[in-house]
Amino acid sequence: NAGVTQTPKFQVLKTGQSMTLQCAQDMNHEYMSWYRQDPGMGLRLIHYSVGAGITDQGEVPNGYNVSRSTTEDFPLRLLSAAPSQTSVYFCASRLTDTQYFGPGTRLTVL
Amino acid sequence: TQLLEQSPQFLSIQEGENLTVYCNSSSVFSSLQWYRQEPGEGPVLLVTVVTGGEVKKLKRLTFQFGDARKDSSLHITAAQPGDTGLYLCAGPISNFGNEKLTFGTGTRLTIIP
Numbered sequence: 001n002a003g004v005t006q007t008p009k010f011q012v013l014k015t016g017q018s019m020t021l022q023c024a025q026d027m028n029h030e031y032m033s034w035y036r037q038d039p040g041m042g043l044r045l046i047h048y049s050v051g052a053g054i055t056d057q058g059e060v061p062n063g064y065n066v067s068r069s070t071t072e073d074f075p076l077r078l079l080s081a082a083p084s085q086t087s088v089y090f091c092a093s094r095l096t097d098t099q100y101f102g103p104g105t106r107l108t109v110l
Numbered sequence: 111t112q113l114l115e116q117s118p119q120f121l122s123i124q125e126g127e128n129l130t131v132y133c134n135s136s137s138v139f140s141s142l143q144w145y146r147q148e149p150g151e152g153p154v155l156l157v158t159v160v161t162g163g164e165v166k167k168l169k170r171l172t173f174q175f176g177d178a179r180k181d182s183s184l185h186i187t188a189a190q191p192g193d194t195g196l197y198l199c200a201g202p203i204s205n206f207g208n209e210k211l212t213f214g215t216g217t218r219l220t221i222i223p
Contacts (some may be wrong), residue, residue, distance in 0.1 A: 032184075035213075045210055097141070098155055102152055103150070104150070
């Protein structure tokens with residue numbers, strides 16, 4: 001099993017550009033989520049999904065869109081990047097109480 | 111406002127020493143989790159505590175859930191350089207069942223050889 005994979009590892013965007021952060025898991029977990037991690041802030045939940053076709057907002061959803069067309073994939077879209085979205089983004093999948101995190105995407109918005 | 115407050119924020123100690131880090135809240139949690147995160151990687155789950163007063167041991171790490179389920183502690187005995195990392199506590203936000211997890215701000219631990 002590859003576990004939870006994320007691409008790209010690093011990304012630099014200009015303000016106003018759009019992009020999609022990819023996340024995939026091969027463990028057949030129904031629950032997936034996206035977090036951002038900023039210095040001194042811990043991890044904050046952006047969006048989550050309890051299964052294909054079902055998504056909901058977390059603590060900090062503004063500026064981000066998600067969809068879940070398959071169990072395996074949970075992409076995060078930034079429609080118009082802003083400097084405030086500079087952060088490290090983690091995708092996770094969960095089985096019962098155990099959450100498995102991907103290696104993260106470090107995003108810089110100039 | 112953080113639901114979970116962790117202290118200290120930073121801790122640097124010599125190899126072989128003991129240490130305790132804390133995770134506190136004014137809210138009751140049905141369970142709390144502890145994660146360790148190393149640079150450039152995602153957090154890895156260490157333990158879940160679910161019963162007030164519960165103590166769980168993982169080799170040299172001892173985790174305790176407060177009797178009132180509002181706080182937790184992590185004690186490391188004879189710290190080693192491999193214990194270096196960011197320690198995060200997390201708990202489910204009660205009115206969303208287990209669907210939303212909130213994290214503390216973390217304790218960054220450095221063990222000096």
